[in-house]
Amino acid sequence: MQMSGAQMVCEAIIAEGVKTVFGYPGGAIMHVYDEIYKQKGFKHILNRHEQASVHAADGYARATGEVGVAMVTSGPGFTNAVTGLATAYMDSIPLVVISGQVPSQLIGTDGFQEIDAVGISRPCTKHNFLVRSLEELPRVLKEAFYIARSGRPGPVLVDIPKDITVDIGDFEYPDSVDIPSYKPTYKGNKRQIEKAVEAIKLAKKPLLYIGGGVVLSNAYELVREFVEKTQIPTVETLMARGVLGAKNPLLLGMLGMHGNYASNMAMSETDLVISLGARFDDRVTGKLSEFAKYADIIHVDIDAANIGKIVEVDYPIVGDVTEVMKKVLEQMDDIDTDRYEAWRNILKRYDELHPQSYVDSDEVIKPQWAIERIGELIGEDAIITSDVGQHQMWAAQHYPFDRPRQWINSGGLGTMGFGFPAAMGAKMAFPEKTVVNVTGDGSILMNMQELVTAAEYKIPVINLILNNHFLGMVRQWQTFFYEKRYSETDLSFQPNWKALAESCGGIGYDVTTKEEFDAAVKDAIEQDKVCFMNVIVNRFEDVLPMVPSGGALFNMMLPQKIDEEGK
Amino acid sequence: MGTLTNERRVISVIVMNESSVLARITALFAGRGYNIESLTVAPIPNSDMSHITIATKGSAKIMEQITKQLHKLIPIYKVVEHEEMVEKEMVLAKFPIAESLADISVLASAYNGGVVNVGKEMIIVMVADEPMRIKHFIEASQRYNPCEIVRGGVVAIER
Numbered sequence: 001m002q003m004s005g006a007q008m009v010c011e012a013i014i015a016e017g018v019k020t021v022f023g024y025p026g027g028a029i030m031h032v033y034d035e036i037y038k039q040k041g042f043k044h045i046l047n048r049h050e051q052a053s054v055h056a057a058d059g060y061a062r063a064t065g066e067v068g069v070a071m072v073t074s075g076p077g078f079t080n081a082v083t084g085l086a087t088a089y090m091d092s093i094p095l096v097v098i099s100g101q102v103p104s105q106l107i108g109t110d111g112f113q114e115i116d117a118v119g120i121s122r123p124c125t126k127h128n129f130l131v132r133s134l135e136e137l138p139r140v141l142k143e144a145f146y147i148a149r150s151g152r153p154g155p156v157l158v159d160i161p162k163d164i165t166v167d168i169g170d171f172e173y174p175d176s177v178d179i180p181s182y183k184p185t186y187k188g189n190k191r192q193i194e195k196a197v198e199a200i201k202l203a204k205k206p207l208l209y210i211g212g213g214v215v216l217s218n219a220y221e222l223v224r225e226f227v228e229k230t231q232i233p234t235v236e237t238l239m240a241r242g243v244l245g246a247k248n249p250l251l252l253g254m255l256g257m258h259g260n261y262a263s264n265m266a267m268s269e270t271d272l273v274i275s276l277g278a279r280f281d282d283r284v285t286g287k288l289s290e291f292a293k294y295a296d297i298i299h300v301d302i303d304a305a306n307i308g309k310i311v312e313v314d315y316p317i318v319g320d321v322t323e324v325m326k327k328v329l330e331q332m333d334d335i336d337t338d339r340y341e342a343w344r345n346i347l348k349r350y351d352e353l354h355p356q357s358y359v360d361s362d363e364v365i366k367p368q369w370a371i372e373r374i375g376e377l378i379g380e381d382a383i384i385t386s387d388v389g390q391h392q393m394w395a396a397q398h399y400p401f402d403r404p405r406q407w408i409n410s411g412g413l414g415t416m417g418f419g420f421p422a423a424m425g426a427k428m429a430f431p432e433k434t435v436v437n438v439t440g441d442g443s444i445l446m447n448m449q450e451l452v453t454a455a456e457y458k459i460p461v462i463n464l465i466l467n468n469h470f471l472g473m474v475r476q477w478q479t480f481f482y483e484k485r486y487s488e489t490d491l492s493f494q495p496n497w498k499a500l501a502e503s504c505g506g507i508g509y510d511v512t513t514k515e516e517f518d519a520a521v522k523d524a525i526e527q528d529k530v531c532f533m534n535v536i537v538n539r540f541e542d543v544l545p546m547v548p549s550g551g552a553l554f555n556m557m558l559p560q561k562i563d564e565e566g567k
Numbered sequence: 568m569g570t571l572t573n574e575r576r577v578i579s580v581i582v583m584n585e586s587s588v589l590a591r592i593t594a595l596f597a598g599r600g601y602n603i604e605s606l607t608v609a610p611i612p613n614s615d616m617s618h619i620t621i622a623t624k625g626s627a628k629i630m631e632q633i634t635k636q637l638h639k640l641i642p643i644y645k646v647v648e649h650e651e652m653v654e655k656e657m658v659l660a661k662f663p664i665a666e667s668l669a670d671i672s673v674l675a676s677a678y679n680g681g682v683v684n685v686g687k688e689m690i691i692v693m694v695a696d697e698p699m700r701i702k703h704f705i706e707a708s709q710r711y712n713p714c715e716i717v718r719g720g721v722v723a724i725e726r
Contacts, residue, residue: 130586
């Protein structure tokens with residue numbers, strides 16, 4: 001069929017089953033936008049900043065497991081999208097970002113709004129393409145979606161010169177992809193899996209350590225079955241919250257810098273780490289020489305480069321968690337769960353000794369209370385996104401996550417400003433679900449222009465601003481490690497949040513008491529409009545426990561209450 | 568293999584011939600802080616692929632990361648960290664015509680090469696040998712006041 005390059009882009013998006021595209025037009029991508037105007041196959045959301053478009057597509061991808069699509073123009077349109085690409089790259093999120101480029105004959109001349117997009121995005125995409133001819137466009141689009149979602153997923157950039165979107169040629173969207181140099185490994189090595197199973201059966205203190213790869217691989221049911229069958233205690237990384245479900249008695253909690261006591265002690269004392277889709281990030285391991293010091297390590301990862309990168313691995317298994325766990329489960333029928341009984345009891349005692357806790361107050365709202373409360377009010381079905389900082393950690397620690405893809409946050413790159421647009425992406429994918437962005441008074445301002453977008457398209461996400469008038473996480477480090485010199489972290493000067501939200505077509509709430517909190521949440525759900533919920537919380541609240549950067553996991557700063565009771 | 572030694576290694580990378588594949592490789596080395604000692608690229612005859620030879624230095628752990636990270640790049644077909652290899656490097660060297668031409672010629676043939684051009688003012692020799700021998704050639708050539716020495720970088724093939 002004869003059509004323009006711009007039409008091919010739209011046809012490919014439709015063929016890939018994408019329902020919502022987020023973007024922002026401009027000179028080099030105008031021809032594609034002209035086709036978007038004419039088509040009916042997908043909806044386009046006009047964000048008010050390209051960064052937000054990519055984060056929204058990212059939120060859509062994380063909530064659904066499908067490829068998210070964003071579209072931007074050349075030059076500044078593309079450079080604004082870079083933070084979004086890097087965010088998705090660090091968390092292995094499947095995205096296809098389509099950017100306009102100056103016409104082919106202008107490339108290399110420093111043309112208006114020309115920038116080397118493939119050059120800039122090379123280190124923050126899984127792969128990228130500069131389309132050289134109309135003939136290769138259908139194949140490139142097909143490969144972009146395939147590469148984004150297969151193997152270890154990631155963002156792919158397709159940079160299309162304007163003339164190629166104008167030219168008319170033959171379009172046949174390929175059914176399949178054949179890239180001889182790209183063949184991801186899904187099935188784990190049979191012999192290695194057998195050895196790992198053997199090690200699990202011989203261990204006395206095994207610990208299941210699950211990461212974002214379990215979410216990406218949609219392996220949570222298999223992992224839950226494994227835990228049920230083996231009764232092995234489990235820790236989750238920030239990216240894996242919800243995989244096991246908060247109610248599961250074998251879930252110790254989150255580990256790492258802000259992990260709970262039992263989780264970090266478990267990692268310090270285990271004799272066998274079973275790592276599934278986790279990559280031993282420095283925020284998880286703390287001081288490497290003390291990390292899992294007494295343990296052998298089984299490492300299942302689809303990306304061979306993750307294995308042996310940080311820690312020495314005894315049982316490397318390159319493969320998809322789903323495929324590997326299927327084989328592991330087949331060999332688990334004769335498992336003796338009593339074998340780990342003593343170990344479970346030790347960990348139970350650790351958790352009783354120092355549970356995840358905080359001191360509540362009647363005078364001021366504690367941020368942890370706000371998280372727990374919203375968990376009670378909106379239930380297990382909601383989707384929670386977050387920005388980056390203290391509020392993110394409190395949400396990860398205290399929200400009762402019950403399923404994967406319920407918790408959406410920028411873990412690897414730690415991008416402030418991610419939460420609001422990501423929440424919009426998730427809400428577009430699941431309009432029937434309540435979507436809350438847990439944010440802070442610092443982060444929210446980094447993409448607050450999206451109030452306009454959310455109001456225009458009626459994307460009713462709740463922005464729960466835990467407002468401590470500080471860049472709280474930096475402030476916390478300044479308190480602990482910089483002798484309370486609060487350099488550039490005091491946010492006492494604030495916008496009128498309610499008026500700000502209202503001026504953009506949303507709703508604002510100012511909340512200072514628990515009663516007001518409940519009322520605001522109830523009203524926000526009923527009103528079904530985008531809102532800023534400005535919750536004034538305890539100013540100097542710290543995220544605890546905390547393992548100081550570079551310290552051993554077992555050296556935690558613990559909440560005050562626990563210390564007092566310990567005495 | 569030593570664990571922490573800064574060992575010299577040669578890696579062959581077979582890539583699909585497409586634009587910016589070399590940039591992807593060099594960017595990976597730069598971005599992750601790996602060294603490139605030398606790098607050569609040429610198309611593989613009768614195929615749509617090229618052979619890239621990279622000489623680098625690092626511990627066994629870094630070598631493992633380099634090969635794995637290279638392998639992750641989409642257009643990279645194969646990565647071989649050479650163990651048993653034949654390794655050669657070609658060098659062109661230019662000397663003033665006033666130097667002893669016979670000596671220079673003997674020197675070049677001792678290192679598996681010879682005179683390739685003689686002009687009014689300069690004589691050019693080519694040698695091709697193993698990297699260690701190339702180093703010796705360059706040292707030995709110093710007494711003939713070379714004006715310019717161009718090294719080609721190593722190419723290697725597994726034995």
